[in-house]
Amino acid sequence: MLYRETGQFKTNYSADQAVFPIRQDLVGIWLILAFMFLVVPFTFNDFWLNSIMIPTLIFALAAIGLNILTGYAGQLSLGTGGFMGCGAYACLKLTTFFPDLNIIVVILMSGFFAAAVGFIFGLPSLRIKGFYLAVATLASQFFLEWAFGRIAWLYNYADSGAIEVPTRRIFDIAITGPHATSITRYLVVLSIVVVLTWVASNLVRGRFGRSWMAVRDMDIAAELIGIRLLSTKLTAFSISSYYCGVAGAMMVFLWLGAAEVESFDINHSFLVLFMVIIGGLGSLLGAFLGAAFIWNLPILLRGAFGQSIDAATVEHISFMVVGGLIIFFLIVEPHGFARMWQIAKEKLRLWPFPY
């Protein structure tokens, strides 16, 4: 009854092509944005912002990146962690060379370096498909991990071998480094994620997205109708890596504050892949839902078990539960949370009079 688009007529093309063609969706998204921007920073405490909100948003962005590649363009990748690392290390080098440059610009620029690396490692996708490609992306993952650990120039010759985030200010407000408050960092992360998500939603609706989906559904058929496989696959790899790179840079600069090679290892790639699959392949909303679920599940479990058993056991149990839940969700709904939301919307449309 509340969610029904009856009577909302579209009288021009721009209304027909709106991101949210249904008025309830539009109102809903503005309400959520208002809540995230105006209510969350002032009511949630540091724990909530630091260990739940910020990481969820950052992982959601990484999941959008992987979703562009795997969900929209159909190229399975296990190298997300490496691409995120590229962004983080590029960000460190850029801000070392240009200390006065606005840090938000630096973070957004560092994505381009990740994109360049993604472009190079995307080249094999022209000949290799499916699981073979997944294994090929592991080459990038392990090579990048090795490079991050071995090339001291990348981490500014720090003794610890880790990225140490310097303090950068905009208008005298510390954005990164130890002096930045969690509220500022949260707001910066949120703004970047919202803008990039908006860009992504337009990309996947447009020419890029449609050619990606054509390649995903069947690349030979796509080639026959005049889509260039070369440019389509490589743009998918580059744009996806751009998103992952920005997410990686934000992860280190706006969340962790310091990072070693281990922050970008293969488990990280799997974590993001889980988010994409559980959330729903080929859905931006799914990336957010998946990230929220996978990231917060262990925190919830820890909260549920409390102090009654030791930390190691909780970790083992949370591994078991995450593994079990992934299988459970795949059995119940292989298309993820995004499809569940779709079904719920269909039901809501008719509710409470289904006939």
Next chain:
Amino acid sequence: MGEILHGLFVNPFIEIAGAPDLFVQVLWEGFVSGTLYALIALGFVLIFKASGVFNFAQGIMVVFGALSLVGLFAAGVPAWLALILCIGIMFGLAWGVERVVLRNLVNQEPIILFMATIGLNYFLIGFGEFIFGGEPKTMITSEIGLPTGSFDFEVLGGLVSLQQIDVSAAVIAGLLVAGLAIFFNKTRIGRALRAVADDHQAAMSVGITLQQIWVIVWFAAGIVALTTGIMWGARSDVSFALSIVALKALPVLILGGFTSVPGAIVGGLIIGISEKLAEFYWGPLVGGSIESWFPYFLALIFLWFRPQGLFGEKIIERV
């Protein structure tokens, strides 16, 4: 520039020619790790052939098998009984996977099944650590009758030392492959397995039960995993760190093709030997530990020329 080329193309060969005994030793090391990669890849191939599932959890099954053996022994079960119980556990695992996972995911896309095995992977890590604890353990090598110690040979004017456990690993791997070949070619169940691998629907139409075949094939992969786990555990500790090393079986699969048993063996040996040679002779040029990514690059270069792998069938695509 000349120095780099010299380092790449001249120096390693001078080193090889200068110390042939060392070269033989490195080759042997590569051969042994290649055997283990080949065994893991064999588990992958068995499952992929019969059910089309890209079983990511094979590496964990290796660790899980070894861990339950050590864990049972530590709990006071005699070694021979522990071994039998472990085979039972592997069967239970195969049955459980078929019952809980595969049966419910019939006809899903390959990526969904792949994800399910990653879920299984995580579940087994948590389960294994929960029951047996997370710390590394020592394999009960001598208790289950495997030799320890080493043979020393005079080769090409130097001394080459072969660990007896490695020799027995190679022998057991050979026996296992031979046994599987006989099982596949000579028995009734083996024929059914090959039929399923060829075409699911045709196999079902002549009265082969898919579910039963899946259990058998996962059980066979489990036995292969248990053997690998014992061999590998005898070389180093039994711990979940093994599962990352087990990922090396993936470039082996690429090289050999996902569906070919001989491919898995040959691919394993190529990867094992080339990675050890590269690490030993070319690694120092770029600061070492290139072992971690070299196999993947080798496989990648290889794929560029032969996308279907060494023994894979030619991919024919139709619209």
